[in-house]
Amino acid sequence: MIERGLRERKKADTRAALADAALRLAAERGWEHVTVEAIAGAADVSYRTFFNHFSSKEEALLEPGGPDQPRLSTRLRAQPADREPLTALRTAIREDLAAASADPEQLRTRMTVFTSTPALLPRLLETIATDERDLALAVAERTGQDVDADLGPALVGAVVSAALRVSLMRWHAQGGATPLTDLADEALDTLVAGLPSAVPSH
Amino acid sequence: MIERGLRERKKADTRAALADAALRLAAERGWEHVTVEAIAGAADVSYRTFFNHFSSKEEALLEPGGPDQPRLSTRLRAQPADREPLTALRTAIREDLAAASADPEQLRTRMTVFTSTPALLPRLLETIATDERDLALAVAERTGQDVDADLGPALVGAVVSAALRVSLMRWHAQGGATPLTDLADEALDTLVAGLPSAVPSH
DNA sequence: CCGCTCGTTGCACACCGTGCAAGATTGCCC
DNA sequence: GGGCAATCTTGCACGGTGTGCAACGAGCGG
Numbered sequence A, B: 001m002i003e004r005g006l007r008e009r010k011k012a013d014t015r016a017a018l019a020d021a022a023l024r025l026a027a028e029r030g031w032e033h034v035t036v037e038a039i040a041g042a043a044d045v046s047y048r049t050f051f052n053h054f055s056s057k058e059e060a061l062l063e064p065g066g067p068d069q070p071r072l073s074t075r076l077r078a079q080p081a082d083r084e085p086l087t088a089l090r091t092a093i094r095e096d097l098a099a100a101s102a103d104p105e106q107l108r109t110r111m112t113v114f115t116s117t118p119a120l121l122p123r124l125l126e127t128i129a130t131d132e133r134d135l136a137l138a139v140a141e142r143t144g145q146d147v148d149a150d151l152g153p154a155l156v157g158a159v160v161s162a163a164l165r166v167s168l169m170r171w172h173a174q175g176g177a178t179p180l181t182d183l184a185d186e187a188l189d190t191l192v193a194g195l196p197s198a199v200p201s202h
Numbered sequence C: 001c002c003g004c005t006c007g008t009t010g011c012a013c014a015c016c017g018t019g020c021a022a023g024a025t026t027g028c029c030c
Numbered sequence D: 001g002g003g004c005a006a007t008c009t010t011g012c013a014c015g016g017t018g019t020g021c022a023a024c025g026a027g028c029g030g
Helices: A006-029 A036-042 A047-053 A072-077 A085-100 A104-115 A121-130 A132-143 A151-173 A180-193 B006-029 B036-042 B047-053 B072-077 B085-100 B104-115 B121-129 B132-143 B151-173 B180-193
Strands: none
Touching: A006 A036, A006 A047, A006 A104, A036 A047, A072 A085, A072 A132, A085 A132, A085 A151, A085 A180, A104 A121, A104 A151, A121 A132, A121 A151, A121 B121, A132 A151, A151 A180, A151 B151, A151 B180, A180 B151, B006 B036, B006 B047, B006 B104, B036 B047, B072 B085, B072 B132, B085 B132, B085 B151, B085 B180, B104 B121, B104 B151, B121 B151, B132 B151, B151 B180
């Protein structure tokens, strides 16, 4: 958050302007009808400058805040070490979702753009799953397991990501009626109880 | 499997030749150093013909068999209706993995290509997760739940996909030492028992 | 004030993916 | 067998993405 000079501030500004323009134009015209040239033009920079900030057109939507935005795994590592592993994970997840829900309107717009562009939705899910391995590492650190030998941490990472994805999709489908954190809590409760609790036996 | 004529046979042949060439060249040079022109040349067809069979370069790797290859959800639907939901799911999963393991050498090559190309790995995972919603629908049909109202089916679909992904990654990392079906069984056992069984409490 | 650093810009280029139209091959019916 | 229709293949042109390179200019430090 420390401003180290006019230079870095302007750089962050143009990046934000590009990300905002990308999201706005995508909401207006649909993602595939938005060219990089249009995004750059709306942000008052050149075409070439766009790729000085983002390595691909999609990155402007997927990582508007840069690579140093807080991730789930870092939140988990910040939890007190004496806390029960699953409790610490729940808390970290709540913090992460609360941060994501800070600007519900923007989150809604993003979700609308993603869900209305078939080629783009998987990329969002991929982004959520990017920390999967990192999350597995953080879990293994906390439990003292070996992330390569023990199946547990990798499974927890993948499964938690999956649960968050489902919660996010459901939240958007409901129009935000239920708070995102509540939906995620329900999903995690189900997973803690085991798969049979998700489907009725006959 | 019915040959309806010389025409469709030749079409399937060229598609297979293109898919094979794509995988072979990717294993030799690395995926990003393989152009569509090179793939087409190796299969003795023109550049333009490639896109008559695949809508993108990646599709030649991801869906070599065409869009009508059997999916997990169809295998689940083929299970007897009186079988316990989770049992039916396990059986369908075993069939699916057995089919994928039919040619272990090719599977190994594919995984090597995917894991050595950062931009490609998520696409494989995405492909696995493509049936997620369809799988959720099949689960809901079997259990009589509502896929939009009940969280269960969507959660099961996402979580099972995640477990399969983790199993596949682990299988490849181990060099195929443990059969893929065994790894998946272990992961699913853990999920059935609930998340706490994945991580030790202190 | 002067040099250094770094963001910006333009230009050229390789590659992906698509629409269109012409040519070649197969299937089918007379 | 001959010819017609369907369809696969091919070439061509074009828009768009993403990159390397070199020049320019604005902030930063001495």
